[in-house]
Amino acid sequence: MVRGLERESYEFVLPCRDGVQLHGVYSPNSNDDGRLAVLIHGWEGCYTSTYLMSATNHLHRNGYSVFRLHLRDHGPTHHLNEAPFLAIRLEEVLEALSSLKEMLPGKRFYLAGFSLGGNFAVRIAANANRHDLPIERALALCPPVDPERVSWAIQRSAIYNRYFVRKWQKSLATKLSLYSAFGDHADLQDHTDIMALQEDFIPRFSHHETASSYFAAYGLTEQNLKSMDAPCHLLFTKDDPVIPVEDCSLLPELEGLSSEIAATGGHCGFVKALGLFSWADDYILSHFNKK
Template sequence: MTLPRGKDFRPPWPLRSGHIQTMLSSSGVRRLLLPRAAKTVLQGAEPVVLDGGGGVRLSGAYTAQKTRPQSRGLAVLFHGWEGSVDSTYVLQTGSRLLADGWDIFRLNFRDHGDSHGLNEALFHSCRLDEVVHALGEIATRWSARPMAVAGFSLGGNFALRAAMQTSRVGIPLSYALAVCPIIDPAVGLFSLEETAPWFYQAYFMRKWRHSLLLKQKAFPQHQYFEMSELKKHLRGLTEALVLRHTDFKSLQQYLDGYSVAGDAMLAMQIPATILTAKDDPVIPVGSFEQLRLPPNVELDIAEFGGHCGFIRGGDMVSYTDDYIAARFNALADGTSPIG
């Protein structure tokens, strides 16, 4: 079977604009126009609270497939920063894999979705251990094999880092796929502030400030920030919270803590795929072009797609559905999931 490639994605004009792709990817318009089949993962979904280790709790949702006598495997999906298990792209991907016979687990990172009241300490992007611990519980409670993970943006970064840890700790993860993952956080932060159009930073900052206010409401006895800090831009607020709530001595040290740039992924022991687009206005393509990867990690750079968009047409369905499903299904069928 020939696996789909990034070069195969050739959307019609005006969907060849990376900005349009990016803006549509998480828009309310897209959610309204998506076909009903893109939301079937919600039907019969079981809300779950997982053990993240050390008293940490993470929320999620499990949906068992009903289309085949036996499940093809277990697909775990990670959303992006300030997304959730109910983000459009997560529902769409989960629904497609469900239709193909996969059981689906959608995981919320700490302080995402409606989980702000589960843990007193704030989310930050270096909290990998709790995600890996949760993956271990998922693998134990739902034993369908193979088990594969797909993540988007920051979720793609988590998927890649978790995949390098699961082999070491004995969690039976077989494959990881990352769509437009954050590679070098320092570069991504600089890009959002200095080179990307202003409305991207405004969008993320609005969602982040709202999330922080929800956290403060959930734990009124704990002061997470000064109100003046909420008025800072992305870099300033990130630095303020890092210095206040983590053991990192500087913003740069924190950003390096979740970087997968350079030769970091040479440690990957399982097959993995990275899909991105040259016209992604959020994650610069140069970060991908400088990666040093082992043979079991596939880097696929498309001409078009924006940031986690890859929208094919007026139905708002993403090409990533076919792309992810083909690779997951190849894994389940015993063939290579990388091209």
């Protein structure tokens, strides 16, 4: 089914302001009744990430058209924009979804994001009205609430620290190969700790002088969210090694923002059987189908 679905999918390039372009993959369903599931991967994930493919297949099989959106510099998109990815680049994601609305008129958006994509999903739901986005509901699975605490949790895990440093450095190497100006930043690839890499990277490519200031700019706080334009539900797990489950208590009390904590699921794993099926697929579908 997945291979057949990919053969029937189409790549979109979504224009944003100032020449920025984002990319995504559209899997249409002729029986969608106007329902479009918009899925956003996690940090250093992409449209073929296992959890995204699994959710896409399940939603498509149950009557949704699906659009898998790439954040800047994720998947095959490093060539589209010279400036690198930053998690604070929310506006371009809102603009990309506005372009998607124009390309697929009449669709109602059902938004789900995983990990960092979940953090984006919450912020999108809080800012949907500014771009007249037709978001019916949003869902965030294992989203970072306090990004600085998450980064320290990653660093404390040798496995996750090594994984994310290697993935990020591979992304930086791709940028170096595409844009000669990035040659001045080749030394970023010398870092072996995620926090040291963040502290070095952020002042070079953003207006933030410290990583702490940068992290605070996209935390899920009342100051950043203010209010919710579309209902958004957040799912956390007690055994998540990346997102401290106690961060759920830091969420602001806003109308339309809700959360729950599952006993198990790890970090976007949600395995329900030896066959590695994900119970998150059923969870997303059930949430989207709510009246």
